[in-house]
Amino acid sequence: MQKENIKNRLGCTQEEMALLLEIPRSQWSMYESGKRNLPLQAKQKLTALLTASSSNKTSSKKVQKIVATQNKAAIQELQKTIKETQYLLELTEQKIKIAEKMRHQSFAALQLISLIEKIPLFKDTQSVCAAIQARSEKQLNRYSEKYVMHLQLKKETINHQMNRLTKKIKSYTNDAPSAIV
Structure with a gap:
């Protein structure tokens, strides 16, 4: 998924995403730019966040x-x-x-x-x-x-x-x- 789509859907900065996924900010940055993959656990967390955000049609x-x-x-x-x-x-x-x-x-x-x-x-x-x-x-x-x-x-x-x-x-x-x- 592209950087802007994730940022728009979740509204988090690079630092915040890295903290949520428990990875270094630099690793998240490289993932966004397509230079590196995420570890399995981080991919699972990201998938869970994206799935939850797309299924939640009403705002809090x-x-x-x-x-x-x-x-x-x-x-x-x-x-x-x-x-x-x-x-x-x-x-x-x-x-x-x-x-x-x-x-x-x-x-x-x-x-x-x-x-x-x-x-x-x-x-x-x-x-x-x-x-x-x-x-x-x-x-x-x-x-x-x-x-x-x-x-x-x-x-x-x-x-x-x-x-x-x-x-x-x-x-x-x-x-x-x-x-x-």
Whole structure:
């Protein structure tokens, strides 16, 4: 049997395997690399270990307890991350609303200026119109279409992350501890 298969199945280091089989570590190392055979007693012990590990389909209570504890910690961490992500999502949605509102108001102000220019009662309001136009253009530059698009992409990314986090939590809550090992 190859080194990785034994190590993966039994989870022991070279030193630990040598101690279990009551042989020198160097002898175990040479066996793993295919340079040497094991003594009969060591082969019997190894066979017994491999047979026992392959016939044991359920994990021990210790393993189940460790996995359950780690799953609980992972779920708590994921829930914390979901709360942080939810906050980012709400913040991004607020920024989008503000940007869209400011863009709407700026376009309305620019439209007003073009209407004022056509009404004779407002001939002496050129300086006010210029100030309104400057403010509106400044806001449109600040809350540009590019900025809104960036926020919308950020929102989509955050939503995707929320979905992935939610699925991950479900996978932890649906997995029985014995199914993980």
